[in-house]
Amino acid sequence: MAVKDKIVYQIYPKSFQDSNHDGWGDIRGVISRLDYLQELGINYIWFNPMVVSPQRDNGYDVADYRSFDPRYGTMEDFEELVSEAKKRGIDIMFDMVFNHTSTEHEWFKRALAGEEKYKNYYIWKKGKGPGVPPNNWQSKFAGSAWEYVEKFDEWYLHLFDVTQADLDWTNPEVRKECADIVNYWRSKGVHGFRFDVINLISKRSYEDDPNNYDGRQFYTDGPKEHEYLKELNLNSFGQDEEHLTVGEMSSTTIENCVQYAGKDCSELDMVFSFHHLKVDYKNQMKWELQPMDFMALKRLLSTWQVKMQEADAWNALFWNCHDQPRSISRFGNDKEYHKESGKMLAAALHMMRGTPYVYQGEEFGMTNACFTDISQYVDVESTNIYDVLLKQGKTKEEVLHILQERSRDNARTPMQWDDSENGGFSDVKPWLQSADSYKKINVANALKDPDSIFYFYQKLIKMRKEMPVVQEGLFIPLLEDHEKVFAYERKLNDESLICINNFFSEETEISLPLQDYEIILSNYQESALSDNMKLRPYETIIACRKQN
Ligand code: TEU
DSSP, X not given: OTTTTOOEEEEOGGGTOOSSSSSSOOHHHHHTTHHHHHHHXXXXXXXXXXXXXXXXXXXXXXXXXXXXXXXXXOHHHXXXXXXXXXXXXXXXXXXXXXXXXXXXXHHHHHHHTTOHHHHTTBOEEOOSBTXXXXXXXXXXXXXXXXXXXXXXXXXXXXXXXXXXXXXXXXXHHHHHHHHHHHHHHHHTTOOEEEXXXXXXXXXXXXXXXXXXXXXXXXXXXXXXXXXXXXXXXXHHHTTOOOOEEEEEOTTOOHHHHHHHTOTTOSSOSEEEOOGGXXXXXXXXXXXXXXXXXXXXXXXXXXXXXXXXXXXXXXXXXXXXXXXXXXXXXXXXOSSTTHHHHHHHHHHHHHTSSSEEEEETTGGGTOOOOOOOSGXXXXXXXXXXXXXXXXXXXXXXXXHHHHHHHHOTHXXXXXXXXXXXXXXXXXXXXXSSOOOGGGGTSSHHHHHHOXXXXXXXXXXXXXXXXXXXXXXXXEEEEESTTOSSEEEEEEEETTEEEEEEEEOSSSOEEEEOOOTTEEEEEESSSSOOOOSEEEEOTTOEEEEEEOOO
């Protein structure tokens, strides 16, 4: 598969680089930073949606799939971006939000106006009685997943915000529209596609959730999911080999993912799954904190590696994205061991089997936002849940603490380019406040320091491009019972690479037969291998078997 040597970099365009002084990132801003991305060595840029949207959910509420929101720029700007990126060996990946549209989309407006054709694009049901929704499903952003429309005496489904109405994928016209949109962007030079919550499109039935939960068992990995993906793939790409697809899979299973991202790529090239990013959710609840369950993290990472490999299916590898708190603040130590833990997390991820995704700022250790007041948050999920948790009886301090750990805005603060005002992102007030850490943690400092996290990422990326064992090697878990260390081997013919990672700020001991190995990358100046050795705080070691 052509994807095995690729690395994808995710840009949250609203927060990457403002070029026209409106506090909002834009396409020309990205163009001005392409050299930086080339230096890092990435192959693809995945952009979060830049199309017309009321921005209730920062672009995941699409009002027009084919035109840029003018705040990002014009089609001409985009054409320039495509050609400038191409010169630097970089391809573009777009985000296709096909589970729902904004209620500002023309289709929804025409549905509301009573046009039958467009009404059938969405999911409408009768209520159980006056003022009672069709079932008890909860929106992912709090409250009922149904909204009443008096005119029809019916409710429409919105698994996310009330302004994000779910599309009805049983309607072939909807499926055709989506394939046409992919084709439109292909004609504009986009070769990569990330499909947003794509495993929620096939609804199983509309029963009450017996567990009084959000209803996910009735719409996740639904009965026609694989069929729809195969059809979308065929109608979007046909025999064209030049594309790369990834599906965002919410609460999915390995059994489904081996099919979604199987070797024949008849559905997708790879999948994002999130189980490893719930190991600090108490009882699987996002808003209940607990320290990371490290053994669960190891087990999940290894299981997904091994099971996907057994089926010859392909994983997307990631710690960060625009929906997750910063990994260095979450699984590392963003204070005493900022550099060490940032590098360790990078190595642990990049040496695994799959395609690594780097989220803007991760490559030099951007940290959580550390907001202290609800007025600093913009994210719809965060502001909704703030009210819900207060109503449940939590104190303001408790809720703010939860948001400091869990809010999606932790990932969305402006990119930290230098120590000037707003981190060099914009010379006017940004749409979302910068994290204070920009004065120290920024690109300019990272590029000046040969020992920075940035250059460590650069080396990891180069290794993937140059080393078949990193691209193709078999993943074999090591030290499975060790309570502090995540370690594994990659094996290809007689080549062997070992990656050893201490996930804690204490020293720990390991014993592994390492006499035939030599270190090729680590995060401490002097590291030596022995069969019984001590690992320092957050130490990572990548070693290869010596060639005779
Ligand atoms: O996210 C879907 C998703 O399941 C999340 O990670 C989401 O943030 C979480 O459920 C909230 O608790 C995708 C996008 O990545 C996200 O930004 C959008 O808000 C969402 O879909 C709706 O389009």
